[in-house]
Amino acid sequence: MDSVPQDHDTVPAALDAAATAPPALHAPITGDAEALWAALQRVPQHRAPHLGEALIEAGVLRRQQLYEALRHQATLGQHLPVGEVLVQLGLLTPAQLRSLLAHWMGVPTVDLATFSPEPEALSRLNAMLATREGALPLLVRDDTLVVAVTDPWDHRLLDMLRFNAELRVRPVLPKPGTLAPALARAYGTQAAPAASNAHGAAAPALPSSLFELTEELKRVSAEAGDAVVDVVSESDNTLVRLVNRLIADAIELRASDIHIETSEPPRPVRIRMRVDGELRRYLELPARVRFALVARLKIMADLDISEHRRPQDGKLDFSRFGSQRMELRMVTVPTSGGLEDVVLRLLGGVKPLPLERIGLSDDNLAALRKLMAKPHGLLLICGPTGCGKTTTLHSVLRELNQDQRKIWTAEDPIEITQDGLRQVQVNPRIGWTFAAAMRTFLRADPDVVMIGEMRDEETARIAVEASLTGHLVMSTLHTNSAPESVTRLLEIGLDPFMFSDSLLGVLAQRLVRRLCPDCRVAEPLDAAAERSLARLYLPTDAAQDEGAADELIARWHARHAPGAPLRQYRRHGCQSCAGTGYRGRLGIHELAVADEPLRELVRRRASAQAMFEVACAAGMRTLRQDGIDKVLLGLTDLPEVLAATSG
Numbered sequence: 001m002d003s004v005p006q007d008h009d010t011v012p013a014a015l016d017a018a019a020t021a022p023p024a025l026h027a028p029i030t031g032d033a034e035a036l037w038a039a040l041q042r043v044p045q046h047r048a049p050h051l052g053e054a055l056i057e058a059g060v061l062r063r064q065q066l067y068e069a070l071r072h073q074a075t076l077g078q079h080l081p082v083g084e085v086l087v088q089l090g091l092l093t094p095a096q097l098r099s100l101l102a103h104w105m106g107v108p109t110v111d112l113a114t115f116s117p118e119p120e121a122l123s124r125l126n127a128m129l130a131t132r133e134g135a136l137p138l139l140v141r142d143d144t145l146v147v148a149v150t151d152p153w154d155h156r157l158l159d160m161l162r163f164n165a166e167l168r169v170r171p172v173l174p175k176p177g178t179l180a181p182a183l184a185r186a187y188g189t190q191a192a193p194a195a196s197n198a199h200g201a202a203a204p205a206l207p208s209s210l211f212e213l214t215e216e217l218k219r220v221s222a223e224a225g226d227a228v229v230d231v232v233s234e235s236d237n238t239l240v241r242l243v244n245r246l247i248a249d250a251i252e253l254r255a256s257d258i259h260i261e262t263s264e265p266p267r268p269v270r271i272r273m274r275v276d277g278e279l280r281r282y283l284e285l286p287a288r289v290r291f292a293l294v295a296r297l298k299i300m301a302d303l304d305i306s307e308h309r310r311p312q313d314g315k316l317d318f319s320r321f322g323s324q325r326m327e328l329r330m331v332t333v334p335t336s337g338g339l340e341d342v343v344l345r346l347l348g349g350v351k352p353l354p355l356e357r358i359g360l361s362d363d364n365l366a367a368l369r370k371l372m373a374k375p376h377g378l379l380l381i382c383g384p385t386g387c388g389k390t391t392t393l394h395s396v397l398r399e400l401n402q403d404q405r406k407i408w409t410a411e412d413p414i415e416i417t418q419d420g421l422r423q424v425q426v427n428p429r430i431g432w433t434f435a436a437a438m439r440t441f442l443r444a445d446p447d448v449v450m451i452g453e454m455r456d457e458e459t460a461r462i463a464v465e466a467s468l469t470g471h472l473v474m475s476t477l478h479t480n481s482a483p484e485s486v487t488r489l490l491e492i493g494l495d496p497f498m499f500s501d502s503l504l505g506v507l508a509q510r511l512v513r514r515l516c517p518d519c520r521v522a523e524p525l526d527a528a529a530e531r532s533l534a535r536l537y538l539p540t541d542a543a544q545d546e547g548a549a550d551e552l553i554a555r556w557h558a559r560h561a562p563g564a565p566l567r568q569y570r571r572h573g574c575q576s577c578a579g580t581g582y583r584g585r586l587g588i589h590e591l592a593v594a595d596e597p598l599r600e601l602v603r604r605r606a607s608a609q610a611m612f613e614v615a616c617a618a619g620m621r622t623l624r625q626d627g628i629d630k631v632l633l634g635l636t637d638l639p640e641v642l643a644a645t646s647g
């Protein structure tokens with residue numbers, strides 16, 4: 001039971017409060033790069049076989065205490081490393097444990113107050129990444145970058161650094177209290193302007209980087225000890241500035257959402273961001289700030305800070321608190337233990353894109369513009385939540401938004417604003433629903449009406465009636481494909497004859513991550529790979545038809561690579577894309593135009609499969625086919641397309 005795998009004897013960095021300093025097991029290395037490199041080459045001497053034995057050998061733990069910790073570990077429902085158990089029982093502080101682990105495993109401690117990082121090492125990591133993650137590059141030798149980090153066993157961080165630096169990474173432990181000042185010196189982090197105190201004297205400069213602000217919150221939490229539950233108030237200057245920095249970083253990273261997840265101590269507050277559709281770990285804060293952090297955000301969004309049992313939602317205008325113009329939609333969600341999570345969606349500053357820039361193929365763009373030119377009818381955009389339906393609708397409205405047209409929109413919420421549109425926020429709690437808004441719009445002389453979502457039979461019926469009486473109506477549906485949207489509306493009770501007469505077309509879409517143009521890697525396809533790609537592209541009944549595959553491959557060569565092999569691209573990773581290989585997103589689309597054969601199927605309430613086959617015969621390209629075309633154009637990669645179109 002004493003044996004704990006070496007790789008798991010770690011303590012999360014966010015548990016580290018500035019506790020009492022650990023005993024000096026070995027002197028920190030001062031400003032000598034060669035001495036540090038030599039220390040990294042040495043094999044630890046007198047290394048105990050297990051962490052517990054090493055702690056006893058170091059004289060900081062008695063054997064009886066170790067047995068007590070191991071018994072407690074055995075009673076836990078899930079495996080917890082023995083080091084973390086010792087911290088939970090109060091037998092060690094996190095700082096002591098990390099120092100002891102470093103000594104046991106031969107990780108040197110460096111006094112960064114006397115150490116000057118080499119310029120080549122600093123150039124390997126950009127300032128934003130280094131200060132955000134608390135990682136200071138010190139020197140480069142051969143293919144290895146030596147980096148000072150507070151937790152040398154944070155494998156996620158080390159992998160990120162390795163990916164960005166494109167070198168092996170050897171972590172070292174900074175002497176307590178020296179990392180934040182060294183980062184500020186190395187990357188030129190500017191402190192906030194000194195404020196004057198009541199006597200007119202300059203107050204000490206406040207920390208300005210996210211790393212410094214986080215360390216300051218940890219210090220305040222640690223100084224309070226265990227006597228209080230919430231030691232930081234929502235008006236604390238450090239917390240206020242950390243929240244502002246958090247939102248500013250989300251804007252800079254082009255994040256769509258910020259997720260703040262609170263837990264009972266000792267688990268930290270976890271903050272994640274959704275960038276290009278993918279959630280990424282961003283920051284961890286001490287558990288003691290969990291109430292103050294949520295309260296601060298509620299104050300910014302004008303919500304009730306005394307209400308913890310019910311969800312709340314509101315909007316936050318960041319221009320009141322920071323320099324950037326950004327509106328955020330905020331929702332609080334009560335969780336177990338009387339806690340609350342917060343999700344912030346970044347809305348403001350989003351402007352409608354020109355229709356040519358939303359990723360439509362030339363054929364789909366021409367067909368969609370032809371439908372938009374109709375004076376009346378129903379145009380639907382479908383897809384799952386977060387696939388860009390609202391963005392597409394507003395791109396269509398941007399092109400229709402002219403002085404001779406009156407355009408009404410009913411939305412929940414209003415995410416994109418445009419001059420010239422008359423935009424209405426629905427509120428079901430007071431009876432101001434989509435259906436009620438539609439009835440009102442029809443008495444207000446509209447030319448074009450946009451309904452945020454067809455959620456019920458009443459809204460859909462009024463929309464169909466409006467489209468038959470001389471109005472162009474647009475809306476969205478949460479369905480997976482264009483033909484499924486038609487059958488869904490029939491299932492909720494629409495009259496098939498009226499619906500078939502009103503329908504202009506259905507555009508289904510998904511979002512896939514766009515390959516970073518600065519680091520994408522081209523790979524030529526051999527004959528076998530071309531044929532495999534053709535089988536993925538062709539309909540199921542034609543996938544094994546060699547003649548159809550040959551014809552398709554010939555068309556691809558003529559369009560994308562005359563006289564040369566076809567190429568697909570894969571991601572690599574660079575500083576421009578934060579090592580992910582992707583930068584931004586683009587849409588893949590499936591446009592079903594309501595021609596007479598499709599309308600006849602609607603009147604007969606035919607199946608979605610029958611409608612799908614008729615639409616394909618009329619020239620509709622499926623989501624997967626549109627995605628593969630964009631793979632061959634180098635805009636995205638095949639795994640992204642297959643993930644978005646599977647099932």
